[in-house]
Amino acid sequence: xxxxxxxxxxxxxxxxxxxxxxxxxxxxxxxxxxxxxxxxxxxxxxxxxxxxxxxxxxxxxxxxxxxxxxxxxxxxxxxxxxxxxxxxxxxxxxxxxxxxxxxxxxxxxxxxxxxxxxxxxxxxxxxxxxxxxxxxxxxxxxxxxxxxxxxxxxxxxxxxxxxxxxxxxxxxxxxxxxxxxxxxxxxxxxxxxxxxxxxxxxxxxxxxxxxxxxxxxxxxxxxxxxxxxxxxxxxxxxxxxxxxxxxxxxxxxxxxxxx
Amino acid sequence: xxxxxxxxxxxxxxxxxxxxxxxxxxxxxxxxxxxxxxxxxxxxxxxxxxxxxxxxxxxxxxxxxxxxxxxxxxxxxxxxxxxxxxxxxxxxxxxxxxxxxxxxxxxxxxxxxxxxxxxxxxxxxxxxxxxxxxxxxxxxxxxxxxxxxxxxxxxxxxxxxxxxxxxxxxxxxxxxxxxxxxxxxxxxxxxxxxxxxxxxxxxxxxxxxxxxxxxxxxxxxxxxxxxxxxxxxxxxxxxxxxxxxxxxxxxxxxxxxxxxxxxxxxxxxxxxxxxxxxxxxxxxxxxx
Ligand SMILES: Nc1ncnc2c1ncn2[C@@H]1O[C@H](COP(=O)(O)OP(=O)(O)OP(=O)(O)O)[C@@H](O)[C@H]1O
Ligand SMILES: [Mg+2]
Numbered sequence: 001x002x003x004x005x006x007x008x009x010x011x012x013x014x015x016x017x018x019x020x021x022x023x024x025x026x027x028x029x030x031x032x033x034x035x036x037x038x039x040x041x042x043x044x045x046x047x048x049x050x051x052x053x054x055x056x057x058x059x060x061x062x063x064x065x066x067x068x069x070x071x072x073x074x075x076x077x078x079x080x081x082x083x084x085x086x087x088x089x090x091x092x093x094x095x096x097x098x099x100x101x102x103x104x105x106x107x108x109x110x111x112x113x114x115x116x117x118x119x120x121x122x123x124x125x126x127x128x129x130x131x132x133x134x135x136x137x138x139x140x141x142x143x144x145x146x147x148x149x150x151x152x153x154x155x156x157x158x159x160x161x162x163x164x165x166x167x168x169x170x171x172x173x174x175x176x177x178x179x180x181x182x183x184x185x186x187x188x189x190x191x192x193x194x195x196x197x198x199x200x201x202x203x204x205x206x207x208x209x210x211x212x213x214x215x216x217x218x219x220x221x222x223x224x225x226x227x228x229x230x231x232x233x234x235x236x237x238x239x240x241x242x243x244x245x246x247x248x249x250x251x252x253x254x255x256x257x258x259x
Numbered sequence: 260x261x262x263x264x265x266x267x268x269x270x271x272x273x274x275x276x277x278x279x280x281x282x283x284x285x286x287x288x289x290x291x292x293x294x295x296x297x298x299x300x301x302x303x304x305x306x307x308x309x310x311x312x313x314x315x316x317x318x319x320x321x322x323x324x325x326x327x328x329x330x331x332x333x334x335x336x337x338x339x340x341x342x343x344x345x346x347x348x349x350x351x352x353x354x355x356x357x358x359x360x361x362x363x364x365x366x367x368x369x370x371x372x373x374x375x376x377x378x379x380x381x382x383x384x385x386x387x388x389x390x391x392x393x394x395x396x397x398x399x400x401x402x403x404x405x406x407x408x409x410x411x412x413x414x415x416x417x418x419x420x421x422x423x424x425x426x427x428x429x430x431x432x433x434x435x436x437x438x439x440x441x442x443x444x445x446x447x448x449x450x451x452x453x454x455x456x457x458x459x460x461x462x463x464x465x466x467x468x469x470x471x472x473x474x475x476x477x478x479x480x481x482x483x484x485x486x487x488x489x490x491x492x493x494x495x496x497x498x499x500x501x502x503x504x505x506x507x508x509x510x511x512x513x514x515x516x517x518x519x520x521x522x523x524x525x526x527x528x529x530x531x532x533x534x535x536x537x538x539x540x541x542x543x544x545x546x547x
Contacts, residue, residue, distance in 0.1 A: 160366065163362070166360040167380045168355070168383065173384060
């Protein structure tokens with residue numbers, strides 16, 4: 001099947017391919033930064049050896065833990081807010097053609113504005129602290145949720161709606177017992193995209209006026225010229241993001257395979 | 260041109276047999292038109308039909324003659340453009356809890372188990388409220404009826420086509436409908452499974468005394484199950500002729516007695532096809 005078969009069989013049997021890719025990436029990283037042949041101390045600071053040492057140090061001393069917690073908390077709040085607004089709105093748009101038409105141009109326009117361009121406005125209106133960060137995360141994450149929910153409603157099997165009508169279900173029963181379960185795969189896709197966006201936006205959003213979080217910590221390491229720590233935090237951000245995405249992907253698979 | 264073709268002889272004969280009890284279902288001058296790009300398409304027109312309690316009426320006709328449209332209209336899933344439908348004397352304007360519909364495809368909700376699919380139809384708001392144990396026994400009864408005991412916890416994708424259609428039947432039967440509307444329920448099944456399902460349906464009909472209007476493509480199926488066979492012509496869909504089948508059921512062993520009727524229906528069907536092929540150019544009306 002697919003490109004797998006072009007690789008030597010022995011290699012394929014021993015190592016899973018994604019793992020191979022990760023090892024390859026790490027190798028390239030190491031090649032360009034290792035202190036073994038890079039005499040520049042700044043470059044060497046970015047090397048995997050030192051990064052891993054800094055990573056161990058960060059966890060051993062526990063300094064990074066509160067920042068991870070803060071970032072995850074912000075992500076969760078942003079996600080919950082985006083779901084609470086985006087999913088019902090998306091379902092409503094999917095159910096009502098006039099509403100969808102009324103809002104489509106407006107939403108497409110707002111969607112195209114980079115969430116980060118709201119930053120100054122958010123700070124002016126909401127002040128400094130967690131609130132503007134939540135606002136940025138929510139407005140960034142809401143679009144995939146709205147779009148996937150409404151696309152999901154529009155793609156619900158017409159036969160199921162017909163069945164629901166033949167059984168004399170009320171409107172609400174049809175929405176809650178047929179449409180919502182039917183669009184779960186769409187919602188999971190929307191959530192997966194939303195988490196991806198939040199996690200990406202979170203770091204720059206935490207660079208303004210907050211005093212904790214992974215984004216804040218990156219600026220902090222830069223100011224302290226502690227580049228191995230900087231790389232360690234970047235690695236943590238990547239790993240957490242990958243982990244979140246994997247969880248959502250797994251949930252999606254579980255649901256679509258119908259247990 | 261259509262009028263003289265409708266034979267009234269058989270329906271008169273039926274009227275003699277009918278006891279004076281009012282019919283369960285009465286349809287008067289029913290018409291349905293679909294709006295299409297080229298104008299209006301008349302799916303059926305001038306349909307008159309009476310179905311007595313406990314009767315099994317089979318609707319037979321060529322593809323596209325409006326059988327499914329008629330059934331959906333009777334079920335209240337779509338409005339008629341002219342004419343009336345009465346169920347126990349009450350006009351039908353929307354779907355009714357006492358009417359059960361089974362479609363050609365089982366239409367099971369894939370995220371629910373067999374038992375949950377059956378329960379779905381029982382737990383809706385307009386249904387009488389059942390206690391948990393009543394609900395359970397209703398489901399068990401329906402599952403038993405269609406011979407699916409042991410599969411209550413299976414998901415639809417784990418079932419064969421025939422089993423899925425049994426679940427669809429069980430879901431409808433569990434609601435104890437007075438009128439069962441079946442739209443080619445077995446046509447997607449292989450011949451052996453179909454025979455099995457016909458047998459099952461026959462048992463259910465005799466046990467529950469349920470009234471059935473069933474669309475089918477299959478003359479043999481109509482002869483096997485029907486008390487009355489109604490042949491529809493198309494362009495527009497209308498009732499062309501009907502036959503009463505007096506033989507007692509089950510009729511699995513009486514194929515030879517029914518063969519004459521089989522050929523009579525086949526003959527009428529081919530006449531209808533010829534007629535409708537000639538009439539086809541006029542079927543799209545551009546009025547309005
Ligand atoms: N929703 C619709 N909109 C427009 N035209 C329709 C619609 N539903 C059915 N028709 C048309 O009405 C006519 C009757 O269709 P219907 O499905 O009732 O036929 P049928 O007798 O059930 O055919 P078959 O035996 O193939 O199932 C057909 O010409 C069909 O194209
Ligand atoms: Mg049909």
